Structure formats: structure tokens, C-alpha cells
Amino acid sequence: MLKMILLLILIAAAIIGVFLWKRYSPSKETYDLQKYYGIENEGQMAITVDNQVVEPHGMIDNGKAYIEYNVVRDYINSRFYWDPNENILLYTLPKDTVSVEVGSKDYSVSREKKSEDYIILKTEGSTAYIALDFIQQYTNIEYEVFSEPDRVMIQTEWGETKVATVKKDTQVRYQGGVKSPILTELKKKEEVTIVEEEENWSKVRTKDGFIGYVKKSALKKVETKNLTREFEEPVYTNITKDYTINMAWHNVTNQDANNNVLQRIAQSKGLTTIAPTWFHIADTDGNMNSIASADYVNYAHQSNIEVWATIRDFDGGINSYDESYEVLSYTSKRENLINELISESLRVGVDGINVDFEKISDECGEHYIQFIRELSVRCRQNGLVLSVDNYVPKGYNMQYDRKEQGIVADYVVIMGYDEYFAGSPEAGPVSSYDFVKEGIEETLKEVPAEKVISGIPFFSRLWKETPKTEEELESQEGTDEAEYTMNVESEAMGMDSAKAQVEQAGAEITWDDAAGQNYAAWEVDGTTYKIWLEDENSLEPKLKLMKENKLAGTAAWALGQENADIWNLILKYVN
Known part of the structure; x- marks a missing residue:
């Protein structure tokens, strides 16, 4: 009996031992490296960049490692730009552009031809592959190629x-x-x-x-x-003003409107910079319409005011996301637009160019920032200030790439208004305090303060709300508009006109703490009117934000909409 018990104990111990061994002993199983690197097809080269495995979109050809453009752009060097429409690879330097054609050992730096002993750029369909050796010329990287499986390890950090x-x-x-x-x-x-x-x-x-x-x-x-690695990073030099910028856009819609520049200047105080809306993209070939005036520039210069002419991708010959994409996604069209823009700027003698493109889709982002890079080269060559207008940063407008703008452009302008805009489904302030504060804080995460200009509004919106009919409410069920029960219209108006509307209505003005603005509302024949006023009380805290964050200056939309006294307030913060 005792022997039987001992035997059972030994069997139980053996079973437990086997169980524990299986549970805690190291596995000798090897992981499928094809799966680990994501390799699905023969000829693919696996890629690691620093501490991550990325898409295996590379290949070895004639002993050279090639990386697909998308991987280069997303993980290695975003300044490489591939134009599949015109089969050209570009790399933008501070004062030159490097260009490479498919299947060639030659490349050009501006007009100078250079060569390598390997093919720089290969394609499979519309997919471009760039030789790592060529990438390394312009990028602070080291790399090493290994086999079994074919893979390359790239270090960028x-x-x-x-x-x-x-x-x-x-x-x-x-x-x-x-x-x-x-x-x-x-x-x-x-x-x-x-x-x-x-x-x-x-x-x-x-x-x-x-x-x-x-x-x-x-x-x-x-x-x-x-x-460390010895590498000379390109220096993108910038023009920096030694004063706080006090800029205002001048909404010029025709040649005759240029004639009131002297009046606008006379009504302002301390203005350092004026940005007339002179240039518009005329068509999807990259041609440009201009109403620029050399006399206007001369008048401004006589008042010691710089002119930064604004170019827009709306309210002109083109006015849609698709049309902006059509222009900017072709290298020849961007080049045509930039040539006309620089030529016209030099003809009338402006001091700078202000880019106000508001129809940039997510898909268009890489083409847009390439346009800014290429324009920056030409501005640098000609001594022109380049400023770029931006929305308040949100998740849905990151394609504007403010970080890269902050490197290649001279100034990054925040349009701290249109929080609630024409076409908004509900009424609200044009520019609440928190909206402007968020714009500044988020922009400063990507752009140095000395390059940031904070845009403020000289206008308010008068909102008109009428209840929707039962038929309208039923028709919008199940749509994004379902939560809105009012038909909403709005009209933009300058400071004096807005104040006059409130006085005419006999409405009481109250302070809206959440918006940081004076607010009024009234009702006439079942229609509700609402207005958040832009005035000295709303603008001063926004100007304080500019000063406290040591920004480059302020900009206002638009001349002629301001109250005459507002300039005394602005002078307190720009001097």
C-alpha cells in the first residue's frame, strides 16, 4: 500500500513537473520573419527606421537599396516630393530645387547638371522608388543592408x-x-x-x-x-522684422478700390504692414489674375508701410478644393503660378507675399506645402517676405503643415476668426477669447513665437434665426443637420455698423463671459437676432495674448471695418 502511494505521488509530481515545464520553460519556436516584417511578395525589402518596423516598400536593384516615396516622405525626409503626373522627383533646398527624372543617373540643382553612377529614381506604375544613397545626400541618416530576409536598417535619430x-x-x-x-x-x-x-x-x-x-x-x-554623424543641415534663412508687426488686410476687389489706400492709411495708426487682396488663381493651369498697383505701393512706402500682397485660391477664377488640388498637384502649374506671382510682385515693388489658401483638402496637403517650399525659394532669392495664413489648428486642418511653414516661410499668420462663419448651422461668436487662445497655444507647439502673427477680426456677424417648419425638420432626420431646429442666416458688418444695429433695436448689451465679448439679442416678428460684438472690450484680451506670448505681431481683417478708436488700443500692444 505504501509503495502504491509513493508511486502515485511520483506520477503526480511528474505530471506537475511536465505541466510546469510546459508552462514556464522558454519557447524554442521561431517567429516567421516574413510576417514580422510584413513581406508579402517576392522582391520586397523589409525596412526598419530607428525603433520601428515600417511598410516593406523597398527593393534591391543592381546592388542598390531603393525606398518607396511614401515611406521616404512619412518616415525619413518629408522634403522629398514625387509628382506622379509629370514623373519628376523634387527636393527643395533653401535657394535651389533638386530635380530628378525617372530612370536617370542625372539630376539638376537649379540649372546645374550633376550625375551619379546609379539610377536615382525608378518607378513601377505610378509608384516611385528612390535610391537610398541619393536620399542620404540630403538627409542625416545612416543605413545598412542585410539579407535573409532582404532588409535595410535606417537610423535617422x-x-x-x-x-x-x-x-x-x-x-x-x-x-x-x-x-x-x-x-x-x-x-x-x-x-x-x-x-x-x-x-x-x-x-x-x-x-x-x-x-x-x-x-x-x-x-x-x-x-x-x-x-552623432557629420552632416550639414540646410539653413533656411528668414527675414525677421525688428519691430512688432501691426498688419491689416485690405480687401481690394477691383482696380478702383486701390484708390482709397491713402484714406485707409490716414484712418489707421501705427500700421506697419498692409496686405491688399490683389492676386487670385485664374484657372486650373496656374495662371493668375492681378489688380496690383505700383502707385498703391508707392503711397504705402511714403507712409513707411510695407506691402505684402495677398494671393488667394478662392473668390477668383477658382473656388473649390478640387480646383486647388488640380493646380497644386502639377509641378509645371505650380511653377507657372510662382513665376507670375514673383514677376507681378517685382513689377509693382511689393515687400512681401501673403498666401491665403483656404481650399486645401487633406489629399492636397503635400502639394500645398511643396508650393510653399518652392515659393519660399523664389522669395528668398528676391528678398521678399513670405507669410502664410492659417486656420486655428484643429485635427481636420493638419494638412497645412504649420511646422514646415515655420521653417521655410518668414511668418505664420493665425486667422483667429470665423469660429462661427457664414454658412454655420448655428449662431456664435466670430472670435471668442478661448478660440484665439487655442490658436496661439497650438501654433506655438510647431512654430517659434517670433514667427507667429495673431490675426484678429474688425468685424462681427449679425445672426438671424427663424424656426424650421415641420417639413424641414422631417427632411433632415438622420442627417448631420438633425440637431438644428433653426434656419440661420448671418451678415458680416464692421464695428460701427454692428453697434448701430444694436442701438437701433434698443437691445440690452450684456457681457458673455464664455466668449469674452459683449452680446446682444432681440426678437422681431418671431425672428431672433443675435450678435457678439468685436470692440475694444473683446480685442484687448486677444492683443494681450499676442504680447504675453511674445509673438511677432498682430494682423486684422479687414481695413475699413474698424472703429476709429481701436487703433489707440492696438498701439498700446505693438509699441
Whole structure:
């Protein structure tokens, strides 16, 4: 009986031992590297950039590594630009543009021809592949190519990096834990880069481009190294004014309207810069309409005021997202537009160009910022100030790429108005305090303060609300408009006109704390009128924001809409 009990105990111990071994012993399974790198087709080259595995959109051809344009743009160097319409690769330098044609060993830097001993740009259909050697000429990267599978490890990040030495032979696993499959083996004394640390495991990058997990106990000599590489980054020089900019847009709609510039200047105080809306894109070929006047520029200069002529992609020959995309997505059309813009600017003697493009879709973003880069080259060559107008940053307008604007342009202007705009389904302020504050704070995350100009409105909107009929409410069920029960119309008006409307209605003005503005509402024959007033009380806190954040200055839309006294307030903050 005792023997039987001992036997049962031994059997039970063996079963428990086997169970524990299976549960806690290290797995010897190897991970499928094709799956790890995302390789699906023969000939694909896997790619790691710093500490991440990216899409395997690369290839080896004649011993050279090539990377698909989208990967280059998104992970390595966003200044490379591929135009599939005209089969040309561009790279914009501060005063030159590098251009490469498909299948060529030659390239040009502006008008100078240069050559390599390899084909720089290859295509498969509309997909472009760029030689890594060529990318490296213009990018601070190192790379190494490996086989089995074909892969390239690219390093773009430099500076302080944590590294460790392998204490003993061990494995890099796909995830933390001994049961996770093995990516690769590590030998004693090999060095790894530590990506992040967990309780018992470290995420590491190996010298040959595997990114996975190693037991902390297998590592020693954890230290910080300063990794550097000799590379001369291009310097995008900018024009910087040594005074606080006091700018205003002048909404000029025809040649005759240029004649009132002297009156507008006389009615202002301390104006440093005037931006007349002179230029419009005429058509989808990149031609331009102009109502620029050399006399206007001379009058402004006599008053010691600079002229930054505004070009717009709306209210002219084109006026849609599709049309702006059609112009900006072709290199020849951008070039045509820039040539006309620079030529006309030099003809009338303006001091700068102000870009106000408001029809840029997400799809158009990369073409738009390439236009800004290319225009910046020509402005730099001709001593013209380049300023670019932007919405208050939101998730849906990130395609404007304010960070890159802040590098290549001289000034980035925030249009701190149209919070509620013509066509809004509900009434609201044109420019609440928090809206302007958010615009400044979010822009400063990407653009240096000395390059930021805060735009403010000289206008208000009078809102008119009428209840929707039952038929209208039924027709909008299930749509985005379902929550709105009022038909809403609005009219933009200057400061004096807005105040007169309130006085005429006999309405009481109250302070709207949430908006930081004076507010009035009244009712006539079942219609409700609402207005948030732009006046000294609303503008002063916004000007304080400009001053407190040490911005480059302020800009106002638009001359002629202001109350005469508002200039005394502005002078307090620009002097």
C-alpha cells in the first residue's frame, strides 16, 4: 500500500513537473520573419527606421537599396516630393530645387547638371522608388543592408541613446515573455540599443535591425551614448522684422478700390504692414489674375508701410478644393503660378507675399506645402517676405503643415476668426477669447513665437434665426443637420455698423463671459437676432495674448471695418 502511494505521488509530481515545464520553460519556436516584417511578395525589402518596423516598400536593384516615396516622405525626409503626373522627383533646398527624372543617373540643382553612377529614381506604375544613397545626400541618416530576409536598417535619430551589452548568449523575442517566439539570437558581448524598459524585459534594437524583447537579466553595462554623424543641415534663412508687426488686410476687389489706400492709411495708426487682396488663381493651369498697383505701393512706402500682397485660391477664377488640388498637384502649374506671382510682385515693388489658401483638402496637403517650399525659394532669392495664413489648428486642418511653414516661410499668420462663419448651422461668436487662445497655444507647439502673427477680426456677424417648419425638420432626420431646429442666416458688418444695429433695436448689451465679448439679442416678428460684438472690450484680451506670448505681431481683417478708436488700443500692444 505504501509503495502504491509513493508511486502515485511520483506520477503526480511528474505530471506537475511536465505541466510546469510546459508552462514556464522558454519557447524554442521561431517567429516567421516574413510576417514580422510584413513581406508579402517576392522582391520586397523589409525596412526598419530607428525603433520601428515600417511598410516593406523597398527593393534591391543592381546592388542598390531603393525606398518607396511614401515611406521616404512619412518616415525619413518629408522634403522629398514625387509628382506622379509629370514623373519628376523634387527636393527643395533653401535657394535651389533638386530635380530628378525617372530612370536617370542625372539630376539638376537649379540649372546645374550633376550625375551619379546609379539610377536615382525608378518607378513601377505610378509608384516611385528612390535610391537610398541619393536620399542620404540630403538627409542625416545612416543605413545598412542585410539579407535573409532582404532588409535595410535606417537610423535617422541622433543624440543621447541608451545601450547595453549582452551578458550571455540569449534570444530576442517577438514580445516580452519566455513563451513568445524567437526573432533572432544574440551572442555574448553584442551591443543592443534599449528602446524601452519593462519590469523584467527590455525592448531592444539589434545591430542588424531586429526590434524585440530581451530578458533584463541577460543585459549588463547599461549606459547612455551620444550618437552623432557629420552632416550639414540646410539653413533656411528668414527675414525677421525688428519691430512688432501691426498688419491689416485690405480687401481690394477691383482696380478702383486701390484708390482709397491713402484714406485707409490716414484712418489707421501705427500700421506697419498692409496686405491688399490683389492676386487670385485664374484657372486650373496656374495662371493668375492681378489688380496690383505700383502707385498703391508707392503711397504705402511714403507712409513707411510695407506691402505684402495677398494671393488667394478662392473668390477668383477658382473656388473649390478640387480646383486647388488640380493646380497644386502639377509641378509645371505650380511653377507657372510662382513665376507670375514673383514677376507681378517685382513689377509693382511689393515687400512681401501673403498666401491665403483656404481650399486645401487633406489629399492636397503635400502639394500645398511643396508650393510653399518652392515659393519660399523664389522669395528668398528676391528678398521678399513670405507669410502664410492659417486656420486655428484643429485635427481636420493638419494638412497645412504649420511646422514646415515655420521653417521655410518668414511668418505664420493665425486667422483667429470665423469660429462661427457664414454658412454655420448655428449662431456664435466670430472670435471668442478661448478660440484665439487655442490658436496661439497650438501654433506655438510647431512654430517659434517670433514667427507667429495673431490675426484678429474688425468685424462681427449679425445672426438671424427663424424656426424650421415641420417639413424641414422631417427632411433632415438622420442627417448631420438633425440637431438644428433653426434656419440661420448671418451678415458680416464692421464695428460701427454692428453697434448701430444694436442701438437701433434698443437691445440690452450684456457681457458673455464664455466668449469674452459683449452680446446682444432681440426678437422681431418671431425672428431672433443675435450678435457678439468685436470692440475694444473683446480685442484687448486677444492683443494681450499676442504680447504675453511674445509673438511677432498682430494682423486684422479687414481695413475699413474698424472703429476709429481701436487703433489707440492696438498701439498700446505693438509699441
